[in-house]
Amino acid sequence: MIIEFASITDPKIQELKDRFGQQTDVFIHGERIAITGITESDLAEADLATAKKIEHSHPKAIQSSRVFHPDDIVVKTPHSQIDHQSLTLMAGPCSVESRDHLLKMAEVAKQAGATVLRGGAFKPRTSPYSFQGLGEEGLKYLRKAADAFDLDVVTEVMDEGHVDLVGRYTDIFQIGARNMQNFSLLKAVGKTKLPVMLKRGMSASIDDLLNAAEYIAAGGNQQIILVERGIRTFDNKYNRNTLDVGAVPVLRELTPYPVMVDPSHAAGYHDLVIPEALAGVAAGAAGLIVEIHDNPSQAFSDGPQALLPEDLLVMADKARKIKAVLMED
Numbered sequence: 001m002i003i004e005f006a007s008i009t010d011p012k013i014q015e016l017k018d019r020f021g022q023q024t025d026v027f028i029h030g031e032r033i034a035i036t037g038i039t040e041s042d043l044a045e046a047d048l049a050t051a052k053k054i055e056h057s058h059p060k061a062i063q064s065s066r067v068f069h070p071d072d073i074v075v076k077t078p079h080s081q082i083d084h085q086s087l088t089l090m091a092g093p094c095s096v097e098s099r100d101h102l103l104k105m106a107e108v109a110k111q112a113g114a115t116v117l118r119g120g121a122f123k124p125r126t127s128p129y130s131f132q133g134l135g136e137e138g139l140k141y142l143r144k145a146a147d148a149f150d151l152d153v154v155t156e157v158m159d160e161g162h163v164d165l166v167g168r169y170t171d172i173f174q175i176g177a178r179n180m181q182n183f184s185l186l187k188a189v190g191k192t193k194l195p196v197m198l199k200r201g202m203s204a205s206i207d208d209l210l211n212a213a214e215y216i217a218a219g220g221n222q223q224i225i226l227v228e229r230g231i232r233t234f235d236n237k238y239n240r241n242t243l244d245v246g247a248v249p250v251l252r253e254l255t256p257y258p259v260m261v262d263p264s265h266a267a268g269y270h271d272l273v274i275p276e277a278l279a280g281v282a283a284g285a286a287g288l289i290v291e292i293h294d295n296p297s298q299a300f301s302d303g304p305q306a307l308l309p310e311d312l313l314v315m316a317d318k319a320r321k322i323k324a325v326l327m328e329d
Contacts, residue, residue, distance in 0.1 A: 061210040063217035088287030090116035094302035096138035106145040139169040190219020230266025240268020248283040258286035
């Protein structure tokens with residue numbers, strides 16, 4: 001339950017904390033107090049008399065609910081401001097392959113107007129025999145390439161034990177689809193001050209995604225970006241996954257966090273990436289995270305879905321035109 005007061009004083013906050021804090025969770029945001037697990041019958045008449053509004057939010061996702069936090073949350077990094085008033089582009093190879101190659105891709109990303117360089121130093125692969133990433137060496141390459149072109153870094157952290165290591169090099173933690181419900185990892189990044197990009201699991205509902213975000217927020221970190229990256233449905237013959245475009249406006253209505261789209265992992269094939277990216281922007285996405293490679297057939301991972309540098313430039317130009325039309329309203 002969320003109670004909004006016309007004006008709230010510190011004694012009132014403390015009174016509610018003293019009354020309910022031992023048996024449940026109490027959160028404060030502006031003039032709103034969220035108390036989990038209670039009904040209106042649990043409130044005193046004095047509470048009801050001074051309440052401006054009483055609303056009910058998702059029982060497990062309080063801080064991730066727009067009912068509790070009505071204003072958009074803006075995620076800020078050294079070179080980016082990620083929100084729904086702008087269009088943030090993140091681009092780079094699926095895997096960090098070498099220092100020289102990453103520098104080439106960082107230059108391409110910069111030319112396309114990206115403010116964030118993506119790349120995997122630790123790679124969760126379906127097969128244990130596939131390339132697993134360069135580890136800390138790859139993180140160093142990412143940091144140097146990003147700094148050379150005034151870009152931020154987003155890279156995946158795969159387990160709780162890597163949070164401190166990855167945090168020394170990245171500006172944004174990426175939680176991949178396979179780790180969306182790795183609750184120990186979510187708690188660990190929730191204790192940091194770095195933004196977290198949380199990707200929707202391939203079989204996860206929207207409520208599952210919001211509950212996962214709540215684990216991060218519960219640790220004190222609300223610098224969260226949600227990413228729709230395609231889900232598994234009955235048809236994976238023509239797409240790697242099914243991009244749930246409708247999830248973008250739904251999430252924007254339900255949560256204050258910026259919502260981005262990953263068309264690369266949704267499409268799985270480079271010729272489908274641009275149409276799905278533009279559909280995501282048209283649906284209201286705050287940005288795109290896209291994989292690029294100058295020689296996809298030789299890529300260490302996910303070559304078939306990587307855009308060529310010239311295709312990234314075309315996609316970025318079209319995406320910004322769509323965003324400009326949307327902002328006219």
